[in-house]
Amino acid sequence: MPDDPERVVQVIGSLDFAKKAGKILYVLPSSRAPTTAAETQPRLERPRKTPMIEIFAKNAAGATLSQTAVPAQLPSDAHDPSEALIDTKIPVPAGTVALELKLSGETVDTFRPGAAMQAPGAGAHAEAPGVDLGPGLPGENARMMSPRMKMAPADGVTFTVEVLPEGESTWHTIAVGRPTADMKIDRNQFPGAERARVRVLRSTGFEEQVVADDTVDLRFDDRTP
Numbered sequence: 001m002p003d004d005p006e007r008v009v010q011v012i013g014s015l016d017f018a019k020k021a022g023k024i025l026y027v028l029p030s031s032r033a034p035t036t037a038a039e040t041q042p043r044l045e046r047p048r049k050t051p052m053i054e055i056f057a058k059n060a061a062g063a064t065l066s067q068t069a070v071p072a073q074l075p076s077d078a079h080d081p082s083e084a085l086i087d088t089k090i091p092v093p094a095g096t097v098a099l100e101l102k103l104s105g106e107t108v109d110t111f112r113p114g115a116a117m118q119a120p121g122a123g124a125h126a127e128a129p130g131v132d133l134g135p136g137l138p139g140e141n142a143r144m145m146s147p148r149m150k151m152a153p154a155d156g157v158t159f160t161v162e163v164l165p166e167g168e169s170t171w172h173t174i175a176v177g178r179p180t181a182d183m184k185i186d187r188n189q190f191p192g193a194e195r196a197r198v199r200v201l202r203s204t205g206f207e208e209q210v211v212a213d214d215t216v217d218l219r220f221d222d223r224t225p
Contacts, residue, residue, distance in 0.1 A: 007094075009206060012177060013086035013101060013109070015072060017051060022086075022101050022108040026158045026177035027205035030089050050074070050084065051104040057096040065093040092206060099205075113205040114156030130214035131198055133185065142186040143220060147200050147212035153179045160201040160208075165193035181211070187218040194219050 010030040015022045050072055057066040068091070072084035092099075099111045134144035145161075161175040161183055172190070175183050181200045190196055200212040 007092045007206070008089050009092050009099075010089050011055060011070070011086060011099065011111075015053065015084045015086065015103070016082065017084070017103070018082040020051075020103055020106065020108065022053075022103055024086075024099065024101050024109050024111040026203075027099065027111055027113070028158070028160070028176070028203050029206060029208045050081070052102075053086070054102045054105075055090055056100040056102060057090075057092055058098045058100060059095045060097050065096055066091060096206070111205060112156050113207070114154050114203075116204055116207055117151075117202065117209075117211075128199070128210045128213040131200070131212050131216065133216055133220075136220060140220065141188045142184040144182060145185045145198060145216070146182045149211060151181055151202065151211065156205055158203050158205075160203065162199050162201070163190065164197040164199075165190040166195045167193065171199075185216065185218075187220065190218065 008030045010028045011024060012026050012028075013022060013024045053070050053072055055068050055070055056064050057068075059065055070086055070088045070090065073087060074081045074084050086101075097112065100107050101109045101111075129147060129149040131145050131147050134146065136143050157179075159175070159178045159181040160173060161178070161181070162171045162173050163185070164171050174185075174189065181202070185196075185198065187193075195215055195217055197213070197215050199210055199214075201208050202211045
């Protein structure tokens with residue numbers, strides 16, 4: 001990865017304290033500042049004892065480049081929770097090739113970023129390929145969306161799908177952390193919009209790129225899919 005000391009990633013994971021287990025579900029690039037425990041961990045009426053949760057950034061030789069204590073998102077109705085979630089942002093030093101999730105000093109899961117892919121098209125300003133909507137029964141409000149550029153599932157790679165309805169200026173994230181780029185587009189999510197721009201982002205965990213960008217017709221009953 002490029003030498004970028006300011007790089008930050010968002011780590012989403014799950015924890016099972018009773019089984020002393022945990023899993024990094026997916027990792028996404030993030031431009032926001034790292035999250036501190038004080039920002040995400042609400043003040044409780046009495047302390048909840050949970051294991052030390054840390055994420056270690058490792059280089060190719062296995063050396064530790066950084067060590068970050070991260071907060072757990074605990075159920076609000078349990079004083080002694082056995083399960084929790086992680087949703088935090090951490091800095092990733094240059095040379096990082098793996099993130100290790102540790103509970104009480106023991107490694108319970110390791111994330112390795114997926115392989116980068118060549119940018120779609122040719123040239124620095126090439127447009128990303130479009131998407132296709134699959135067929136559906138009359139009256140159905142959803143269609144399967146697939147990027148025209150086929151991408152097989154790969155370790156460490158996830159996809160985010162965003163939609164910009166006609167007449168709006170804010171993108172709607174309708175899927176994140178998916179192992180594949182194919183998913184259903186439901187027009188009921190965008191009432192009043194006849195068309196929408198859809199873009200698909202491929203993430204290796206540390207890098208992200210747009211791999212499909214297209215405008216689709218949401219008037220499913222008025223066109224032949």
